[in-house]
Amino acid sequence: MSEPGKITASHLSRTAVIYVRQSTLVQVERNTESTARQYDLVSRARQLGWPQDAIRVVDGDLGVSGSVTGQRDGFEGVVAEVALGQVGIILALEVSRLARDNAAWYRLLDLAGVCDTLVADADGVYHPALFNDRLVLGMKGIMSEALCRILDKTSYTDFSVMPTTSCEDAAGLAGVVGMSA
Numbered sequence: 793m794s795e796p797g798k799i800t801a802s803h804l805s806r807t808a809v810i811y812v813r814q815s816t817l818v819q820v821e822r823n824t825e826s827t828a829r830q831y832d833l834v835s836r837a838r839q840l841g842w843p844q845d846a847i848r849v850v851d852g853d854l855g856v857s858g859s860v861t862g863q864r865d866g867f868e869g870v871v872a873e874v875a876l877g878q879v880g881i882i883l884a885l886e887v888s889r890l891a892r893d894n895a896a897w898y899r900l901l902d903l904a905g906v907c908d909t910l911v912a913d914a915d916g917v918y919h920p921a922l923f924n925d926r927l928v929l930g931m932k933g934i935m936s937e938a939l940c941r942i943l944d945k946t947s948y949t950d951f952s953v954m955p956t957t958s959c960e961d962a963a964g965l966a967g968v969v970g971m972s973a
Contacts, residue, residue: 795917799840799881803910806880808842809870810834811890812851820855826885827854833883840881840917867891874903881910887918887929888936897933901926 812830814820820827837847852866867890873879882904884890890911891897904911905920911929912918918925 795840798910798917798919798922802908803880804841804846806846806909807873807878808837808840808847808881808883809873809879810837810847810849811853811866811870811882811884812849813853813864813866813884813889814855817855830885833885836912837881837883840912842880846880867896871896871900871903874900874907874909877907879907879909881912881917883912885913886932887911887913888932891933894933894937897937898930901929901933 810830810833812827812833814823814827831849831851834844834847834849838844850866850870852869853864856864870879870882874882882890888897891900901911901920903909905926908919908921910917910919918929920926920929
């Protein structure tokens with residue numbers, strides 16, 4: 793189903809949430825282009841049909857790691873609004889960066905599917921209630937968590953099983969799917 797076919801009058805009658813986040817304060821200071829690109833998602837929401845007054849930017853989690861559960865008030869607020877049926881779409885530069893652990897990711901996807909909330913990034917608009925879209929979103933979440941685990945060497949207590957990171961692994965996630973934890 794095409795992007796315009798997924799967006800209904802019901803979605804457009806609710807808020808479009810732009811979720812802006814950088815993992816650390818250093819990233820906020822140094823990665824200003826990425827932050828600007830995230831704020832520019834307001835124009836994407838406008839292109840998809842949301843009026844300016846129905847678009848809200850959530851940037852309270854700037855400088856807060858996505859791997860820290862319970863300390864991201866912005867994300868938790870978005871999840872609550874989705875559960876209340878107030879959000880028509882959530883836009884992020886990369887949707888898998890909304891949550892860096894699968895528990896939070898799938899909780900959001902479950903609620904979005906039940907509450908008819910779309911999720912969008914640079915690759916497309918997804919409806920978590922549609923099997924193929926949920927499959928793609930699920931893979932994005934799995935790959936994101938795997939990448940975090942590869943890059944976070946402190947998550948391994950037995951360093952003999954710790955994977956090594958190469959440019960190919962980081963860029964293409966080669967071999968990550970078959971890796972055991």
